[in-house]
Amino acid sequence: MGGYLLRRLMLMVLTLFGMSVLIFIALRLVPGNIADILVDSAGIVDGAQKLKIEHELGLDRSLLFQYWQWISGLAHGDFGYAYISERPAVEEIAPRLPVTAKLAALALLFAVAIGVPLGVVSAVKRNTPLDYCLRVLSLSGLSLPSFWLGLLVLLLFVQVFGWIPIYNKPADSVWKELGLLCVPALVVGFRSSALMMRLTRSSMLEVLRQDYIRTARSKGASEPAVNYDHALRNAMLPVITIIGIEAAFLIGGLIVTETVFNIPGVARFLVEAVRSRDYPIVQNLVMFIAVIVVCINFLVDIAYTLFDPRIRYAS
Incomplete structure (x- = not known):
């Protein structure tokens, strides 16, 4: 068990290193200098101001130094500076992160609660x-x-209730905020629940054809015991995999939903940063999402050992 978790942890660190290199190189391959893009988008004509931006971004140093400066900054919680709003990136991300986390958690909860039982x-x-x-x-x-x-849900609410369930301002209480987030969470969770429903069905059908299921029935086990104690537990490994994939997708894949329902989340802020060419913020946010995705995959690997003892004993 300990060896299995240690190998997965080392693989997680190696994956994060590879992702950081890919993100760093991909943004350096974008046509044009990042400082030029920022200068053009802000309408700056002063050459000294451009040199100042290049120095702040470390563009006047080697690529190895730029990479080390970026990674060491992230390790110390430095997410850079948002040039469009002229505020530290942490101040922009911090209030948006809980909103996206609540929306993603609610959507995943609805998806699992609906998809797996059905x-x-x-x-x-x-x-x-x-x-x-x-x-x-x-x-x-x-x-x-x-x-x-x-959009159909918004039109339905307008037609039936006479109001639009969009996120206009922070709610006064937790329950009101959950009420505002439940509608977009159901919209997002509907697709995820459909995927989980089909995968759970196919996995259950495969397990129900196994010999040990017929043996359990021949010994007089009840149908609920066969279906839920024997079959469902062994059919959960593919379902756990898709739950982890959907959880990772929901963290960075809520762009459309946050835009439609006017939710000030991290995914929407990432799109705004791309649109305004604030590439240092894009780089840090993409890396932040990558860290969350890799951590979720690590938790899925741990969950495997709880549902399948063979993994625990083989390690």
Whole structure:
């Protein structure tokens, strides 16, 4: 167990190093100097001001020094300086991060709470009218784009309730904020729940055909015990994988949803930074999202050992 976690931890560190190199090189391959882009977007004509920006960004030094300066700054919590708002990046990111985290957590909660149970029911009741209805529902969730579904939900709320569930200002209490975030979380979670439903169904059907399931039934085990104690536990490994992938996707993939529902989150701020050519902020935010994704994958690897003892004993 300890050896398995140690290997995964070392792989996580190696992955983060590779991601940091790729992010750093990719932004340096963008046509034009980053300082030139910032100067042009801000309308600066003073050459001394441009040299000052290049010195602040370390562009007048070697690439190795620039990389070390960036990584060491991140290690000390320095996310750079937002040139458009003329504020430290931490002050821009800090109030947006909890909003995106709450939205992603709610969406993932809805997806798991809806997708996994319905996938199990669909597998247990396979080839019945209920199974067909659930399969059509899952295909609908995978087919409908999030932005289009979000617009339909907004129109529905306007038509039925006479108000728009968008994030105008910070709520007065936690419950009011959760109420505002529940609608976009359901919109995002609908697609994720459809994916989890189909994967849970296929995984359950594969497990239910195994010999040990027939043996459990022949010994007189009840259907709930066979389906949930024996089959579901062994069918959860692929489901855990997709839950981890969706959790990682929700952290940086809420751009459209945050835009449609006017949510001031990290993903929307990343788009605004790209649009305004604030590339130092883009570089730090992409690396921050990469760290979260790798950490989520590490947690998924730990969850594997809880559901499959073979992984724990083999290590």
